[in-house]
Amino acid sequence: MNTQIRGSFQWMKSLNKSIILNKVRLEGPISRAKIAKQTQLTPPTVSNIVKELLESQLVIESTQGESSGGRKPTMLEINAQNFYVIGLDVGPKFLRSILSDLNGTILSSDIVKIPEQVTITKLVEMMKEAVHSITESNQDSKEKFIGIGIGMHGVVDVDKGISLYAPSLQLRNISLKEIFEEEFNLLVKVENDARALALGESWFGNGNGTQNVITVNVGRGIGAGIVIDGKLFRGKNQIAGEVGHMTVDIAGPQCDCGNHGCLQTLAAGPALVKRALRGMSMGTSTTIPDFIENIDLEELSGNDIFQAAKAGDIFSKDILYETGVYLGIGLTNIIHTLNPDRIVVGGGVSNAGDFILNPIKETIQKRSLTKEAKETEIALSMLGDYGTALGAVSLVLVELFTK
Ligand SMILES: [Zn+2]
Incomplete structure (x- = not known):
């Protein structure tokens, strides 16, 4: 360093x-x-x-x-360009890595697929490789590197920098901070991925300039990062922001967590796909099959549904609308609990843009308690696919810029 x-x-x-x-x-x-x-x-x-x-x-x-x-x-x-931070986003399926300057400008980026049934050794090796590849292509500017931020899927012990449990990868107790500080001799910060994204939004994205912003990540599951007075709020046992498991329909489908009708069983990516498959199996008229990237129906993705909706498919539009309504109900609950300045919606489902944003806003208008609450700003994440990696970068910047 x-x-x-x-x-x-x-x-x-x-x-x-x-x-x-x-x-x-x-x-x-x-x-x-x-x-x-x-x-x-x-x-x-x-x-x-x-x-x-x-x-x-x-x-x-x-x-x-x-x-x-x-x-x-x-x-x-x-002097933003004179310093580099490396950001890693370790999701359930992909490992994304970026090199950023202090302004959050992404100078290079890479994405690799994490194999199924990955071991700790293999995952750590892939992560090290991603960092080495960045430092090696910047050999001449070694002194510019100040740290590595890691946004890790699952439950993280932030103080010790340990990934305690990554459910989708089925891995436990990875001492990421220790391993990476030893390997690279740089400052290393580790945080849960949804929280890293929230911090990234508050530093570089649509939360910039606001003190109280909730970033809701809607992908395979739904998680939120809560920034209050400019700082991440984690709760006593690190489960603050698990909004995907708020019950919105007690008679709804069963969730991985065992409960019924959790928000994420109705509004996360897999819920959209299930709804589409059910409709198609019942013979609903739709152009979705024209947009499936992989011929295999099993591989149908939220993006395919979005593409069909963009091309005018009514059934796809309805699916996205319904998803937006459920998200709107979830966000209204958040507004009534925390009354934030702004809520930012990120993750794969947010790529559906206005198809999702409009029903979210309509639902909040209908359900919120006061005129001001109804007008809570709702924005889509601007940080894109590398938002969480940028959030990981901001973990290091917080160390640098705040007391
Ligand atoms: Zn649940």
């Missing part, structure tokens, strides 16, 4: 430094005078800290600002 940065983790714990650094990150280019005014720190304090930040190369002087009479002030901004 870059010794400059390693040392800097110590001094950056100083509160004022992180306040100033965050100011520059969120509002740069910004002048020293404006920082002093907005943070109510004295101009000499700001000057001194900025001097250190410049020496660390985390902040650079950039363009000249507008003058309000007199000399034009020198502006400050984050």
Whole structure:
């Protein structure tokens, strides 16, 4: 690890430094005078800290600002391109890896399929390979790397950086932080994937600038990351945000968890596919078969249904509408529990865009308690397929930028 940065983790714990650094990150280019005014720190304090930040190369002087009479002030901004963070997204099916700068700009990305019945050894080997491939193609800029963030499917012990249980992979107790810190000598942060995505949204995406944002990831299951006052909320035993298992229909289909009518049995990807297959087996008129990528009906995906809907298939539109209504019910429950500034919907199902977003909004309009609650902002994730990997990157940035 870059010794400059390693040392800097110590001094950056100083509160004022992180306040100033965050100011520059969120509002740069910004002048020293404006920082002093907005943070109510004295101009000499700001000057001194900025001097250190410049020496660390985390902040650079950039363009000249507008003058309000007199000399034009020198502006400050984050030296984003000078530092790299690696983000890994270990999902139930795929391993995604990215190289990002401090602004969340993805410089390279890769995706590999995780084999079925993967072992811990094999999974760790695949993850190491993904990181090595990034560091090796950037041999010349070794000193730029500051950390590795890992968004891991399942239950994670965040403090120790251990994947406690990854249900879809059927793996337990992987000491990811220890393994990767030893292998790469970089700072390593590990978090549950839905929470990593939520943090990523709050740093780089549609949650940017909001303090209280819930990101609901709708893919094979449904999970939420809760950011309150800019920080992830995990709950006492790490199960805060398991919104996929909120009951929305006590007579509904049985869930993996054993209960009936959990939100994810009605609105996650597999539920859409089941509904489509049931309709087709009953002879409903639909053009879905024209859009199936793999001829095998078993392989029907949510994306096939979305493609059919885009081409005007009524049955597909109805399936997405119904999914949106169920999600709207789930989100209304979230609004009534946490009253967030904004809810961001991500994951595969969110690719269906307005087909899903409109019924979600309609349902919230109908069901929420107050005028303000009805108008809670609902947005689709803008971060795309690598959102969770970017979220993993933000795990490292939190260490760097906040006290
Ligand atoms: Zn459940």
